[in-house]
Amino acid sequence: MRYLIKTPWIVKKWIYPDYCWSMPSDEKIIYLSFDDGPHPEATPFVLEQLRKYDAKATFFCIGKNVLQYPEIYRNIMTEGHATGNHTFDHLNGWKTDNETYFENIAKAASYIHTDLFRPPYGRITRFQAALARERFGLSTIMWSVLSADFDVEITPQQCWKNVEKTTGPGSIVVFHDSEKALPRMKVALPLVLEKFTELGYRFNKITL
Numbered sequence: 001m002r003y004l005i006k007t008p009w010i011v012k013k014w015i016y017p018d019y020c021w022s023m024p025s026d027e028k029i030i031y032l033s034f035d036d037g038p039h040p041e042a043t044p045f046v047l048e049q050l051r052k053y054d055a056k057a058t059f060f061c062i063g064k065n066v067l068q069y070p071e072i073y074r075n076i077m078t079e080g081h082a083t084g085n086h087t088f089d090h091l092n093g094w095k096t097d098n099e100t101y102f103e104n105i106a107k108a109a110s111y112i113h114t115d116l117f118r119p120p121y122g123r124i125t126r127f128q129a130a131l132a133r134e135r136f137g138l139s140t141i142m143w144s145v146l147s148a149d150f151d152v153e154i155t156p157q158q159c160w161k162n163v164e165k166t167t168g169p170g171s172i173v174v175f176h177d178s179e180k181a182l183p184r185m186k187v188a189l190p191l192v193l194e195k196f197t198e199l200g201y202r203f204n205k206i207t208l
Contacts, residue, residue: 001151006166007144019129020208022144025170028201032057032192033143035086035118037177038065038072045186046177047079053193055203057081059177060118060141063088063108073111082205084116085109085138093124101128102135109136116141116206139208145173147188149181156187163192172206 012021023031032050037043037059050057059076061083066073076083088107091100105117117138119128124140132138145166149159167173173192175185193203 001153003146003148003151005146005148005162007142007146012144016126016142018126019140019142020172020206021142022170022172023206028169028199029204030167030196030201031170031172031206032175032203033060033084033118033141033172033206034058034175034177035060035120036065036090036181037061038069038076039177039179039182040069040072042177042179042182042185043069043072043076045182046175046189047075049189049193050081050203051079053197053203055193056205057203058084058116058141058206060084060086060116061108061112062086062090063104063111066108066111080205082114082116082207083112084114084118084141084206085112085136086118087120090120092121093119093128095123098128098131102131105132105136105138115139115208118142141172141206143172143174145171147173147175147185149175149184149188150178151184152180154184156184159184160188160191163188164195167192167196
């Protein structure tokens, strides 16, 4: 499986400068984000861990999961976190025709009221991103650090190290509140919260 843990500067500044890759700050603030939920086991675990550190985060939710687990979604909102649209069926923008893609975003928007959008797999065309903003008022939020908790071939400790080595002020870090990622996320997330708190960091939700 090929992926980059830290998004290269050239990608952020020159290839896709219209997407949000980080939240530049002089303060020690990290922006944790969680994709693919809500999930009946993973999401409550994440919420419990965040609560321990008075940490806020952003959950990019799949519409069909919100429909299936509305109470968990309400808990995310009640506890003061932000939510984002992650399409209704987790569609890959590069492999989906535009009409189908936008219908899927619109369907998710019926349940997820937000101005934040993260394309599944990070795959979206410039045209799709522009129309997502024009039609739905959605800003495309990417990331600066990928924990790789979705990768079943790495250990939980490797997942933690991916974040530890590459995260700094203003970083948007991606985890997943999903069944697939849970074995690695369950170990790495508490370490991230503990260690970066010890270093004087706070954890905020994404607001534009």
